Amino acid sequence: PFRLKRGEVWHAYHYLSSHAHLVRLGPWRALAEGNTEGCFQLKYGSLEKPAKYTAINNIEQHLLLETKPLNIQVNNDLKKILAGETVELTGCSPQPAPQQIEHMLKKMLLAWHISPQRRHERKEKYDWLISVIGVPGIHSYLKQQLNPDETSPCTEETDQEESYELSSQASTVSFNQTYETYRWRQVNLCASGSGIEVPADQIKHIRVGDLVLINQDADSVHLWHLAIIKRLMRHPKSNQMELGAQFVPGAVITATLSAMTKPGSAYPTLLVKRSENHNDMLFTPAKIYQQGHQYTLTPDIDQPINMQAGKLLDSTSSYDCFEILPLNS
Numbered sequence: 001p002f003r004l005k006r007g008e009v010w011h012a013y014h015y016l017s018s019h020a021h022l023v024r025l026g027p028w029r030a031l032a033e034g035n036t037e038g039c040f041q042l043k044y045g046s047l048e049k050p051a052k053y054t055a056i057n058n059i060e061q062h063l064l065l066e067t068k069p070l071n072i073q074v075n076n077d078l079k080k081i082l083a084g085e086t087v088e089l090t091g092c093s094p095q096p097a098p099q100q101i102e103h104m105l106k107k108m109l110l111a112w113h114i115s116p117q118r119r120h121e122r123k124e125k126y127d128w129l130i131s132v133i134g135v136p137g138i139h140s141y142l143k144q145q146l147n148p149d150e151t152s153p154c155t156e157e158t159d160q161e162e163s164y165e166l167s168s169q170a171s172t173v174s175f176n177q178t179y180e181t182y183r184w185r186q187v188n189l190c191a192s193g194s195g196i197e198v199p200a201d202q203i204k205h206i207r208v209g210d211l212v213l214i215n216q217d218a219d220s221v222h223l224w225h226l227a228i229i230k231r232l233m234r235h236p237k238s239n240q241m242e243l244g245a246q247f248v249p250g251a252v253i254t255a256t257l258s259a260m261t262k263p264g265s266a267y268p269t270l271l272v273k274r275s276e277n278h279n280d281m282l283f284t285p286a287k288i289y290q291q292g293h294q295y296t297l298t299p300d301i302d303q304p305i306n307m308q309a310g311k312l313l314d315s316t317s318s319y320d321c322f323e324i325l326p327l328n329s
Helices: 008-018 068-082 098-113 135-146 200-205
Strands: 024-027 039-043 062-066 123-133 162-167 176-189 193-199 211-215 224-234 240-247 251-259 267-273 281-285 294-299 305-315 319-326
Touching (some): 068 098, 098 305, 135 251, 135 267, 176 200, 251 281
Antiparallel strands (some): 039 062, 123 176, 123 211, 162 176, 176 193, 224 240, 251 267, 251 294, 267 281, 281 319, 294 305
16 A cells, blocks of 8 residues: 555555465466456566556466455455454564554555546756654744744754754743754755655654644745655655655644643644635654544643543554544544
8 A cells, every 4th residue: 555654554464474375376367347346457476566456468478366255355344444443463572553554454445446646747947945843842842933032043054953952931841852953955846745855864853743844945934835744755866755745734833732631741732724624634753643532732822621532533653643622522
């Protein structure tokens, strides 16, 4: 599947290994029209991706891969997950959360039937970007940008990471957070995302599924986007890595999240104000989310709000993203 989150490749590996008996690989043969669902052809001695079944002449050079029974198994397991039943992955310890298995199975079904396509055409647009990675770093960077008197940041820009120390007194909770900024080169842009070149020596800091803030102007706080890294690949013509970042729509407000059951607990949080038809959502550090748990959310520009955690929208090793619900709704 495309765009697997960190760790999901092993979940997919264990799942497919445990159901390998449902797949048949043999000599290519002609199939009746309408009976080719889940069938692929592989060329002998080639590393090319298996192609969907089609009539061919040089049958002696191809194998036939039949996966329909496995496709049915994935469908059935997905129905179990959606019905609240348990699906275990053989060989995985510890077992992934149900939401992770659901995400993986959906990605498998999409990969079987639908090739990924862009909703918006990307056009060449070159620019230098300032970027920050991760919820804590983005939280601290935005607070420093909006309250420059609270700290003395380094003003020099380089292609290497820069470290800042920030002690924020804007809310009732103080975060002492070190964050790093990076200088990346944008190569293309569309309404939903951006293609960005990154120096190879910075790749150790970046993972698919990371939340990033990218700023098109170091002197302005109005030209930045919150985004999620969806792909990461080596550029074929240079010693660069290219990443694909998908923008997160909505206005972003820095906030603090405190669990009502844990007095004194506090987590740096990004509140995303969405359209009227959608509940607002939060980005927190990973492994904070617990469905239905009650929290006090304190936006830096507003009064505290008592709330409970709603639907989990996304979860990676970098963050949890979930909806806000009114308390006791």
